[in-house]
Amino acid sequence: MADHYEVLGVSREATTDEIKKAYRRLARELHPDVNPGEDASERFKLVTHAYDVLSDSDQRAKYDRGGDSPFGGAGAGGFGGFGDIFETFFGAANGARAGRPRSRRERGQDALVRVNLDLKDVVFGVHRDLEVDTAVLCETCEGSCCQPGTSPVTCDICHGAGNVQRQVRSLLGNVVTSQPCNVCQGYGTTIPYPCATCQGQGRVRARRTVSIDIPAGVETGLRLQLPGSGEVGPAGGPNGDLYLEINVGADEVFSRDGDDILATLEVSMPDAILGTTTTIESLDGPVELEVRPGVQAGDVLTIKGRGITPLRGSQRGDLRVGVHVATPTKLDAKSRALIEEFASRTKAPAPQLSEFHQGLFAKLRDRFRNA
Template sequence: MADHYDVLGVSREATPDEIKKAYRKLARELHPDVNPSPEAQEKFKQVTHAYDVLSDPGARRDYDRGPQPGFGQGAGGFGGFGDIFETFFGGATGAQRGPRSRAERGQDALLRVEVDLGEVVFGTHRDIEVDTAVVCETCQGSCCQPGTQPVTCDVCRGSGQIQRTVRSLLGNVVTSAPCGTCRGYGTVIPYPCNTCQGQGRVRARRTIPVDIPAGVESGLRLQLPGQGEVGPAGGPQGDVYLEIKVRHHDVFSRADDDLLCTLEVQMWDAVLGTTTTVQALDGDIELELRPGVQSGDVLTVKGRGITHLRGAGRGDLRVGVHVLTPTKLDGKQKDLIRQLAASHKGQKPSLTQFQQGLFSKLRDRFLG
């Protein structure tokens, strides 16, 4: 790699203003808009990189010092105990040695999806659209303009670390820190991709197909590995977590994998018994009511509940009976009721143990 001072045509003692003037002069001569030749473009890249290093006081100081090979070479002021402990014990966080990768894992994402209770019975499919990070199609995650590539950092010589020798109470020690020029990567990108600005990824909208299994319930989270955003420099994708919310249903409710509902029955049907067809979440069901059925009785239909999330089989459909008392009767209907009452004159209302009401009674039977 050519010496930066030679590239700019200045001495090693040049002032910041002299360095800036030299760069501006060369940039006007070598800029691709002025001189499109390949030789000029390569020279312009070297000039720009040299200026980036020498215009930064810290980077210039590291460049002038050059790589520090180890103990006892170079000199410096007294270092703090933090540097000493970092040298001997690796620092409080275990500082990384060597260049680090630009490619990093993308972040995870949490999405919420609503499903109907009917979809929970057998499961369902969703195509979920998300705004996320995807690999840049221009540079394919390299972060560089097509036809270019990262170059070795000539401050840290590709190590990603800058070593400094300092004097302490324990003698001369060497401390390491990430290179300020390449930020610890060991390479620099002279021509970042114009599409992603050197990130290797861009924001885009994409569709994630999801098969939601049967038996899910509100609050459950499904993990979709590798469906999250792409990491910097085209790094591995993170995961997506789907949090399920089951919408309220006007008729059916849920207890574990059983479905619960209430069947309203007219008084005469409860007395005489009847057969009726009702519509469940997965088709019609025929229910038979025995004569004398009471409010609070529960009819169980096996295997017509929700499919088990883990394992085979389904829960049951449990139908609670609610006998309705007629409130609007014509004269003839009232006479018939009076005749029925007269035939049962011996049966008068009597006290019994207090009950919480129909719905408490149904609840006890549902959950019992």
């Protein structure tokens, strides 16, 4: 058997790029479409087989240890390890099924993109145009993997079957096995002139825009699936899926409790005593809110239907506003006199202990839960 390095005209220390360049030079010279001679055809087979062995790091290492005999590094007459024997009996793990070549077209991988949203986006839903770095169909070869004007050719070794039968000597005697063809790697065809744009992959890396309508009601950690929006597969195979992982950022004013939105309203002491009507800026825009006379700190005022639309449903939650009564800390003499007169008229009871709460916000939280 001819030495693979000599067939390609490279040294045993040649790099992968040097082996590839040598193969391409010889393939252009010896390919049957260019050189129809019988000698050239035989040399082309040898060159292709040598390249397939030396371009694969595992096969090259095995060849360097003793040639590409059925049993690897023990030579044509010896036996390798048990792993090599089982591989010979049952075929390589990535080989083709007997009698059926492998398809170059495979499904593309799924992709995951994280999307940051504001609370307002969650309330109403939002449209986003996402820039995604992914694999797309090669426009030069349109997934054929070949240079334009060329096409795959039937493998001369397996004649398109993708596998070859061999009779090997084993511990059990002579055994006929079926293994993936080393020349075409089980595809049944070879590509003598790979597309220069995609390097024979049928796809390239590129940035593309994905338009998506994100529904209302999503929350942090939720994943939305977009079937067929992931990477295109090798040789123009079907696309994988795209998954959007949602992250909702914190809002300075509002927070979320299920389908309800929570906020805190600071009310002056006179307004808490006398009551008032005020306009607040909600996520829906301005909305009128009535503060009833005598409202207490920690009371919850509810505005129906101004919360979040559930992911699966149509009835929005509520906007719930917890009251915080702001007590003045600095009073002039006249204001203090008025407060003292008010206190004497109302004859308020002396301060006394009541149910324990861990601060105002804990009290508001409990009120929210029980409202």
